[in-house]
Structure formats: C-alpha cells, structure tokens
Amino acid sequence: MTKLPFHKYQGTGNDFVLLDDRQQQFNGADYRLVRHLCDRRRGIGADGLILLRNHPDFDFEMVYFNADGHVGSMCGNGGRCTVAFARYLGVIEEKTRFLAADGNHEAHLDADGTVHLRMQDVLGQQQIDEMGIFVDTGSPHIVRFLPASTLAELNVVAEGRAIRNSGLFREKGTNVNFVEAPATAGQPWQVRTYERGVEDETLSCGTGVTAVALAASRRGATSPVRLRTPGGDLQVAFARRADGSFTQIYLSGPAVRVFGGEITV
Numbered sequence: 001m002t003k004l005p006f007h008k009y010q011g012t013g014n015d016f017v018l019l020d021d022r023q024q025q026f027n028g029a030d031y032r033l034v035r036h037l038c039d040r041r042r043g044i045g046a047d048g049l050i051l052l053r054n055h056p057d058f059d060f061e062m063v064y065f066n067a068d069g070h071v072g073s074m075c076g077n078g079g080r081c082t083v084a085f086a087r088y089l090g091v092i093e094e095k096t097r098f099l100a101a102d103g104n105h106e107a108h109l110d111a112d113g114t115v116h117l118r119m120q121d122v123l124g125q126q127q128i129d130e131m132g133i134f135v136d137t138g139s140p141h142i143v144r145f146l147p148a149s150t151l152a153e154l155n156v157v158a159e160g161r162a163i164r165n166s167g168l169f170r171e172k173g174t175n176v177n178f179v180e181a182p183a184t185a186g187q188p189w190q191v192r193t194y195e196r197g198v199e200d201e202t203l204s205c206g207t208g209v210t211a212v213a214l215a216a217s218r219r220g221a222t223s224p225v226r227l228r229t230p231g232g233d234l235q236v237a238f239a240r241r242a243d244g245s246f247t248q249i250y251l252s253g254p255a256v257r258v259f260g261g262e263i264t265v
C-alpha cells in the first residue's frame with residue numbers, strides 16, 4: 001500500500017486527475033490503476049488521468065489516459081488543465097511549450113486563469129455519408145449538425161455510441177459531437193459530445209469543440225467561434241488557408257484546480 005498524491009482539475013466540466021510525475025514513478029502501463037483512480041465510486045473520479053513529466057526539450061510532457069485506463073490521443077481540456085497545473089507547480093510562468101501525444105503545443109495563461117492552447121494544424125475534413133464530418137484535431141471526431149431545437153432532447157449516449165461502434169470506427173473508435181447552429185448571429189454554437197474511452201457523454205470536450213469550430217467555418221462561422229457545452233463556454237480561433245486547411249488554432253477557456261489529496265493504492 002502506498003499513498004499517491006493527486007490533484008483534481010476541471011475545464012468546463014471535463015474533469016481530470018493530475019499527477020506530478022516529474023520523477024517518472026507512475027507505471028502508465030497499469031491500466032487497472034488508471035481506471036481505478038478515474039472510478040467515480042471507488043476512486044477519485046474523472047473523465048481522464050494526466051501525468052505531468054519532465055522532458056529534455058520541452059517545459060514538460062503531458063501523458064493522457066482515458067477513464068478506461070488506456071492511453072488516449074490529444075485532450076484539449078486536459079491540455080489546458082495541465083498548463084494550469086504546471087503553473088501551479090511553478091514549472092512554468094505564463095507561457096509554455098510542451099509535448100503531448102500529437103506533438104508540441106504552445107500555450108499561455110491570462111491573469112484570470114483562462115488558458116489559450118495552440119492545437120496542431122488541421123489539414124482536412126471529410127464528409128462521411130450521412131454520419132457527419134470527420135475531423136482529426138489530435139483526437140478523432142465526428143461532427144454532426146442537427147436541425148434547430150433538437151440538441152437538448154437528443155439521446156447523445158445512444159446516438160454517439162452507435163456511431164462510435166459502427167463498422168468504420170469499431171476498432172479504434174471516435175468521439176462524436178452533436179451541434180446546433182446559433183439561432184441568431186453572435187450567439188454560441190451549442191455542442192454535446194460522446195467521448196470514446198469514457199464511453200459516455202462528457203460535459204465538454206476541447207478537441208471536440210475545436211473540430212466543431214473548423215467544420216462550422218464551412219457553414220459561415222468566423223474566427224473566433226464561441227461554443228457552448230453543457231459544462232460551459234469555450235472559444236476557438238483559427239486561420240483558414242486557401243487550400244482549406246487550418247493553422248493558428250487556439251482553444252481558450254478556463255482550467256480550474258478543484259482540490260488535491262492523496263489516495264492509498
């Protein structure tokens with residue numbers, strides 16, 4: 001039995017266990033332990049777990065696991081929380097360059113705690129039958145636009161799970177975002193997300209709203225795009241190149257330390 005110190009963070013309701021693993025003592029291959037720590041009844045409870053590790057060429061490295069215990073791809077809300085955690089630990093000040101699953105990221109913090117996280121450039125997006133638009137923003141996402149006034153009543157878990165387990169995605173899975181356009185200009189786009197690896201609806205998904213903003217730019221949305229999730233508001237800024245690809249993509253929003261403690265494992 002050992003005592004494992006942890007920190008709990010949330011970004012627009014997408015919540016994470018953060019571990020200071022600068023000494024690289026945590027065994028990331030132990031998916032049962034990760035799953036246990038993320039368990040909302042028997043563990044700490046979270047949508048995912050993140051290790052902050054030292055890296056020779058960057059301020060730090062972020063290693064992300066989904067709540068099911070397996071290494072995930074990029075996590076946008078988790079990335080913002082890791083930046084806030086690095087600031088809390090004194091690893092960085094208000095600007096940083098760090099490494100994540102999909103490559104290097106820059107980020108900066110405002111005095112009010114808002115974290116602006118640069119995402120990888122996105123080269124394309126692909127319409128997949130009537131399923132939706134596929135966009136890879138460091139994690140795979142389907143974006144499905146819905147008719148007005150249908151998002152609130154949608155069974156996101158059932159609909160999202162069906163797409164996630166459909167032939168094309170069965171093996172690796174995908175996250176699925178359901179979107180309603182603003183009824184009047186200037187209002188936010190509304191988004192609800194089914195997350196693979198959590199296999200449930202989460203309150204918000206950072207790589208998801210990024211995918212939505214880029215898909216929405218083909219429907220008239222201009223940078224910066226405001227997005228409303230059940231867990232709160234996020235903003236995505238970007239530049240669109242003539243060839244249809246996107247660069248200078250920034251995901252902005254809050255990242256909050258909720259509490260810390262230690263758990264016996």
Ligand SMILES: N[C@H](CCC[C@H](N)C(=O)O)C(=O)O
Nearest residue numbers: 075076077139197205206207
């Ligand atoms: N919640 C995360 C996404 C985690 C990605 C994960 N669910 C996957 O693709 O396996 C976010 O804010 O971007």
